[in-house]
C-alpha cells in the first residue's frame with residue numbers, strides 16, 4: 001500500500017481546523033497545508049473554487065489520496081469530527097475516538113458539546129448576521145461560549161483523569177483547546193472553569209498541541 005497523501009485546507013484561526021491539526025500531529029502524520037482566507041475579500045471559503053468543494057462554505061477540508069484508496073482517486077472530507085474519525089483509520093495510534101463503546105460515547109458526548117453546542121453559535125457567519133441584525137456580536141459570542149463551557153465544566157468536574165475523557169488526549173481535548181482560545185478572545189474569564197483549564201494546561205505541554213496553535217501556522221497574521 002502506498003502512503004496516504006493528506007492536504008488540509010484550513011485557516012490559522014479556525015477552531016475546527018485547529019482540532020484536525022491536533023489530530024494530525026498527535027498521530028505524527030505529514031500533511032500539506034493550504035490556507036483558505038476566511039476574511040480577505042469577504043472570505044475565500046464563500047467563493048468558487050472552494051465553495052464547489054465544500055458547499056457549507058466552511059473550513060476545514062481534508063483531501064486524501066493513496067493508502068487503501070484506488071490508485072489515482074482523491075477523496076474530500078469536511079467536518080472536523082468526521083475527519084478526526086477518518087484519521088483513526090489512516091493512523092490508528094493514538095485513537096481520537098476509543099474503540100470501547102462506552103468510552104467512545106463519552107468522547108463523542110464531550111466533543112459534541114463543543115462541536116454542536118458551542119462553536120456553531122460563535123461562528124464567523126453567525127456573528128456577522130447577529131451584527132447585521134443590530135445585535136452585539138461580542139456579547140452574543142461570550143454568552144453562548146460561557147454557557148456551553150460552564151456545562152462542559154460541570155460534566156467533567158467529577159472526573160480526575162488527566163485529559164477530558166481519560167489518560168490520553170482524544171477528540172474532546174482537540175476541541176477544548178481552540179474553544180478556550182475563543183473564550184479568551186471574547187473576554188471570558190476562563191478561571192471559572194478549573195477542570196477545563198487543568199486539562200488545557202496538560203494539553204499545552206504536548207508538542208502536538210503546541211504545533212497546532214494558530215500562531216504556528218504559515219498563514220498566521222501578526
Ligand SMILES: N[C@@H](CCC(=O)N[C@@H](CS)C(=O)NCC(=O)O)C(=O)O
Nearest residue numbers: 014015016058059079080123124125
Ligand atoms: N462543524 C464544522 C464547523 C466548521 C466551521 O464552522 N468552520 C468555521 C471556522 S472554525 C468556518 O469556516 N466559518 C466560516 C463562516 O462562518 O463563514 C466542523 O467541525 O468542521
